[in-house]
Amino acid sequence: MLKRKTSIILIAVLILAMIVTSCTGAKESGTQTGDTGTKTTDKDAAPKTGTSDSEEPYELTIFCADNNIADYPLDLENRPKLKLIKEMLKDKFNIELSLETAVGSRFVEVLNTRMASAANLPDIIVHRYDDVTLNNVYNNGLILDLTDLIKEHAPNIAKTYFEEDPYYIIANGTADGKILRVIQIVKNIQHTVTTLNVRYDWCKAVGMELPETTDQFYNMLKAFQEQDVNGNGMKDEIFMPDYVAMNQSLSTSFGVMKMNGASDSWFADSTGKIYHTMLTDEAKNYIAYVAKLYGEGLIDPDFLNQTQDQISEKRYANRMAGGVGAWWNSVLQSTALNAYAINAEFVSIPPLYNDEGTRHILKRNYAGGNCWMLTKDCRHPEAAIKMLDWFYTTDGSNYAYYGEIAPGGEYYVRDVAEAEKFGLQISPHVLTATDRFRQEQATEPDLRYKLGINTNVFPHKRVGRNDDIAWEFYNTYTEVVCGLAANIEYNMKVLNMFVNDIGVQDIGFVTPNSEQIKVIEETTDLFAYMDEMIQKFMTGVEPLSNWDNFVKQCESMGINKVRDVMQQRYDDYLRVMESYGFKVIKG
Missing domain, CATH: 3.40.190.10 (Periplasmic binding protein-like II)
Structure with a gap:
């Protein structure tokens, strides 16, 4: 073991x-x-x-x-x-x-x-x-x-x-x-959503459950510092996000439908009208919340600009109270810290409820990986x-992916009996490495290259089920190491929630034509300005009392011209989708 x-x-x-x-x-x-x-x-x-x-x-x-x-x-x-x-x-x-x-x-x-x-x-x-x-x-x-x-x-x-x-x-x-x-x-x-993750072991240490609201998230971060959960005598336990991923995951708890960087924060209302989500009252409320976390020292002061070495230094100093990213980040973070003798239990969580008692998670469009022309x-x-x-x-x-097919061969086999005992239905394409593969890889770490498997010569199609994720976490990362994050019931409950209940599908835009590209290129400075100002609001460099002036400046720099272009591209997207028999629900 x-x-x-x-x-x-x-x-x-x-x-x-x-x-x-x-x-x-x-x-x-x-x-x-x-x-x-x-x-x-x-x-x-x-x-x-x-x-x-x-x-x-x-x-x-x-x-x-x-x-x-x-x-x-x-x-x-x-x-x-x-x-x-x-x-x-x-x-x-x-x-x-x-x-x-x-x-x-x-x-x-x-x-x-x-x-x-x-x-x-x-x-x-x-x-x-x-x-x-x-x-x-x-x-x-x-x-x-x-x-x-x-x-x-x-x-x-x-x-x-x-x-x-x-x-x-x-x-x-x-x-x-x-x-x-x-x-x-x-x-x-996992490839289409971004989630928060938190230190569940610290939650239990301060007598809290996993946060479900923005107030609970704030109170959790405060409690971590006030009770010195990492035991180093300093109030240095911090939420460690990055800018875009935080926008994607935390802004939805304030009613923002979709927020990335400034150039990619467009959405459609219920009538199909395109708008920029960063210029909404909901976005302002979200930014004010981040500014509160920043002002009270609850968020990484360097989250907008730091190297991976700086991030790693804080992580392995056991300062990380939570982060943002893919659903799998929880098991990876826990396992990595355990390797440094830090018994951490990160858990990815559903989006936090907003003030109206609702929540949603944006399911990004998936465009595919490598391409064959x-x-x-x-x-x-x-x-x-x-x-x-x-x-x-x-x-x-x-x-293409394994070099073998079910029921299996020398290096991979179809082995789902254990998963089926938990009521899981594993996707037909999933195979498991054999003892021979593991033994040879132990002496030849580049075995995949030697065999010629999972290369970019041939495509493959692997659309996974939630059952696959739950089983991988349980079987590979284990509850012994990762706790709740590797629990089958928890993963199935939340991932099914994303798919069936609270997931909101992203909208799409067709490729811009030459005239549209010209308009977008003419307003490149606009998006740089928007991101710069949003970050200044978040860090308190710019007071939120200047918000209206910020919006007016965006209008003077051409935001409405770009919006018209995005509207044209969205309308064309709807036409293409409908031409293939798909009716898109606007907004």
Whole structure:
């Protein structure tokens, strides 16, 4: 048991570190050089046709970043699980697949060079352009419209885009609803909400339950300091948020529907009219509450500007009374502190009730992960889309993610018997690592790279259930280490609440056109000014008595012009959604 607990703690410490670094990009190791990347086979043969093994195969080339480590570069021959998939694609679709790569740190540079040449492009490119660049690439004739191909030849992708979540169309296509890329999907409720987490062990130490209102949250923070729960003789227990995540999670308790940074704090009222949420009375009340926490020393005085080292120093000095972030932050924080002999029990909690006794949590739109595009030079578009569609099946997805499928193989197996004893229904795509995998990984930490599993060569679709989350927390992080945060009943109760009761779906906007982009770019200084002023109000640098002047200044800097643009983009979003048979409830 001790050995297992130690292993879990080490894993969580690593994961906690990854929370900070994961947004900085993929690893930059690899073996490729040159302006055009490298490839494992020749692509220059004449196009071939065929529909069966007795005919000529469809030759296709995928171009992607190689983010593997240098010892195990991406290729389709020496990575055994990738080789297996290549052989399966030949058997299933008569596709002869080859791979071109560029080292991750230089991939964008190489891609831009190749796209600028507009000649001899690979059949499939794996990359996520921003929305504007994606549309520019399409308008320049470099990538294909996939809409009809998906409708006619990709039933699994079609079901995902047209039935399960049409926002994928909005986020991965043109303003009029053309689909330009196939996305990787790794999604559960944790990927779409932001929550508060608090020290439940400290709550119990001061005789309090988990807070449910903003007053209780304030009183909790006061009690932590007044009773010196960390025992160091100082009133230094503090709430440690970051600016945007705090806006996302705490502002809803004051009736703000959606608040991020200034450029992304737009919502629609019940009539479909777009407004900026930072300029509302509800936002003012939320900011006043934060200013109260700040003024009384209950919130990290450096929360607007500090390094990860500074955050870690406070965390491991046992000063962290709570934070904000993903639902999984609670188990990661607890496990990491336990590794430093600090018996901490963080628990993620539902949003706090507002003064009217209601609460909601914003469910952000999910746009997908990495993306697969067919270029203008794609020799066999139908074969390519059929291949990508297979990776949206459970088996195809699991081959890409694990290298194996249920009931299992050497490294992963389908093992849900224990979870079912708790009444949980684990998603069909979930497999469990075998003893062999754990043993080999103990001596070869880069086993995933060596095998060629969960790479960015092929997509996968993994839409998880709340049951998966509850079981992972219970089985991996354990109640012994994490307490209530790993309790199955608690996780199921709150996560189901998010999905079924208090979740409010975010609104959407189509990609801006050139005229709209011009307006947005002309008002860049406006959003910087808004964030600066909101932060000054929060920290008391600017008194809230100047709020009306702040609003007037935003109007003089063009907030209404931007609002008109956002209204146009929202109206177009509604039209696209309705054109695919989805009626969006305004506001």
